[in-house]
Amino acid sequence: MESVTTVSSGSTPPQVINGQVSLDASRYSTREINDFLHHQAALLGVKQVRILNPDGQHNLAVGLDLPVEVEIAGHAGYFVGGMNKQAVINVDGNVGWSVAENMMSGTVRVRGFASECAGASGHGGLLVIEGDASSRCGISMKGIDIGVGGSVGHMSAFMAQAGTLLICGDAAAALGDSLYEAVIYVGGRIHSLGADAREEPMTPQDHDRIRQLLRRAGLERDSRNFKRIASAKSLYHWNVEADQEY
Secondary structure (H helix, E strand, C coil), rough: CCCCCCECCCCCCCCCEECEEEECEEEEEEEHHHHHHHHHCCCCCCCCEECCCCCCCCCCCCEEEEEEEEEEECCCCCCCCCECCEEEEECCCCCCCCCCCCCCCCEECCCCCCCCCCCCCCCCCCCEEECCCCCCCCCEEEHHHHHHHCCCCCHHHHHCCCEEEEEEEECCCCCCCCCCEEEEEEEECCEEECCCCCEEEECHHHHHHHHHHHHHHCCCHHHHCCEEEEEEECCCCCCHHCCCCC
């Protein structure tokens, strides 16, 4: 970004130039960075924030509720972009557990890999992981759309209730276990499906949905290579004769 003044000391107020500011995470604490994003950015007319030297810090850019673009210039830790509303958050590296956890709207993009529980309980918005995601990606998702450029680990989309998980690579064991109304698209191999998940025929609407998600996520794939996974709905009602076996 051009014309950006970098904050070099926690005692120095951020300088905003043309709606842009940089915060050096090696000088500012996570609390100070988030406090600026929550309370001062809108008042100062900030449109773009660049967080330098994140060095794997946890809880960066959490709970945002304003239309700001946040660029995290490096690897981030747990819960980055959690509870996001409106903001566009880009991470130029890898992230730890629960990126975009409980996200409501906006976009979170990881240009590297993600650890466990990416997009957990997300209600809306778009999460993009350009690399691989570890286990339980999309656990309990409630309306979020997730696009993964690589593969996902075991138990992904466990108890996913609504939204779409698009996996361009492979899926590990127990994909979609206890799935509800969410839909999963997989471009690679599936190790195994979880309880009540099943493969269903692809329709023209599915191909349209995949192409739309690929376009939004900035991922280039052929929709014809994907498989649709959805719920068989046998767990929707208690069956006393099932003897706890499904």
